[in-house]
Amino acid sequence: MPVEGGKTDMERIGLFSEMEYVTVGDKYVSQFNRPFNEAASKNRQMLPGGSKEMSHLQAGYFDPHFVRIFEGEGYVNLNQVRRRHMMEEAKKNLGKAFLPSNGDKKLCGLGSYYGTIGRPVPFFSAQSKPKEKYEPPGKNLYTNPGKKGTGYGYANVTIGKQFSHSADFYDAAKLNDKKENEEHHRLLKGTPFKLNLYPREYFDTNPYLFEKPLPPIKKAEKKEALANPFKPSSPGKKAGGMKAGTFDSYPSHSADPYGDKLTSHISRKGAKVFHPPGGPKSRPTESIMTLNVKRALNMKNYKIASVQSY
DSSP: OTTTOOOOHHHHHSSSOOOOOTTTOOOOOOOTOOOOOOGGGOOOOOOOOOOOOOOOGGGGSSSSSSSSSSOSSSOOOOHHHHHHHHHHTTTTOSEEEEEESOOOOOSSSTTTTTTTTTTOGGGGEEEEEEEEOOOOOOOOOOOOOOOSSSSSSOSSSSSSOOOOOOOTTTTTHHHHHHHHHHHHHHHSSSSOOOOOOOOOOOSSSSOOOOOOOOOOOOOOOOOOOSOOOOOOOOOOOOOSSSSSSOOOSOOOOOOOOOOOOOOOOOOOOEEEEEEEOOOOOOOOOOOOOHHHHHHHHHHHHHHHHHHHHO
């Protein structure tokens, strides 16, 4: 469609021509009937020629003939390479190779140094060491000779002076206690104070004391054992529509007096039927979360609250 300026829509977009429709006029093919790989059923396909098995023949390899990895290389003797390497390593040694001495030497006894690397240690030698000449110490200080006696029963034998004799009564402690006791009783006024509420194990000395007279002892009544067990005179009788098999005789006939039957109460049309009142009925209640939402959101602030929540 031309526009102002003399250019069409296609020229303005930059396309040479309008895009064609590829499927115009094609027959409808169901999605289930379409082949998985449509190009595989048309024209010639690649034929691999079947699988090959590994063998010593050339047919088991990809190449038409056997190809060597190294072709035209020189022969290398591995033993000669090892020997050259050993000779180069031997040149690095500064001196001759270490050769151990003769075999190990066996000891000829305990404490012998034969066969050891070191020599005998003089410190562990069994020979006696030189000692200085012994000079005895000087004599002790002499004093007067000691007094004979053990001290028990002998006077003036100990270092200190002899104790003077002092008389000691035989019952002095008993006499002193008696005097103190008499002085104590002299100072007392009246008899000692005694409480009637002295704690005891029980309220009374005898917890099982019972002041009332005991009832007479009941004698166990001995039941007389029956000599022979009870046996019925004859077996039970079957009830055949009468009282032949019962303990009591058939009751005598009692005439019923004639009386009018009670007529059922027929309610009138105008009378109201009594209906009992119903119990307490439950009412719908709202949850706490719903109440909080209604308090926070209303018709005036629902736009502001929704924006602030995000």
